[in-house]
Amino acid sequence: MEFYDYIERLQNLISEGSRIPFSNKVIIDQEKILTLLDEMVKALPEDIKKAKKIVEERQRILVEAQKEGEMIIKEAKEHIEKMVDQNEIVKIAREKSEEILAASKKAAREIRVGANKYADEVLAQLEKYLEKILTSVREGREELNQRI
Incomplete structure (x- = not known):
């Protein structure tokens, strides 16, 4: 499952929760949230493995x-050594080498440069992806902590 699917499920749990009157607070099933967060933590290493494979390929x-x-x-050096005895050939060989x-x-x-650029682009995408996930997790935790 893609991490974005987990985030969407987390958003759905929050939006489907019971609203507390006269506030922006929501009551949600703690067990469902914790189960979903556990699934997200288990899925995260796969994304990291993918990034590692990209770096290894680079x-x-x-x-x-x-x-x-x-x-x-x-x-080129071997070619030059074979032709050392002949002046004109030596000159041509040096130029060619x-x-x-x-x-x-x-x-x-x-x-x-191309491999570095490609790896940097992939890692930048992964970084953005992980930042979004981290932000969602933090928001979810803040939401949970506000209910305590």
């Missing part, structure tokens, strides 16, 4: 990009 992408960049650099190195660094940097 990290895997970064590691993969780093390995690919290192492999390209290694291949520098181009490859620059391109691989740029590609790795772009992948890292």
Whole structure:
């Protein structure tokens, strides 16, 4: 069940409660609220697990990009070493390896930036989502505490 469904159920319990005359207070079934809050607490770890998987995927992408960049650099260096004996070929090989190195660094940097941006967007969405949930829970607790 989506967390928004839990929040909607919580709002329904509050809105369906018996109103106390001449006040904005509502009487609600404490057992129903506590049961619903327990369900919400149990559901929260699943959302956190989803966010963790996203962060792990981001990290895997970064590691993969780093390995690919290192492999390209290694291949370029090996290529240069094979051609060291020939002056003109050496010059061309150095230029080419520098181009490859620059391109691989740029590609790795772009992948890292993209992965970081994606992870940040997902975490920002999760943060907003969790803030809404926390606000709803606090409001529910305040409502309960006002009745005590």
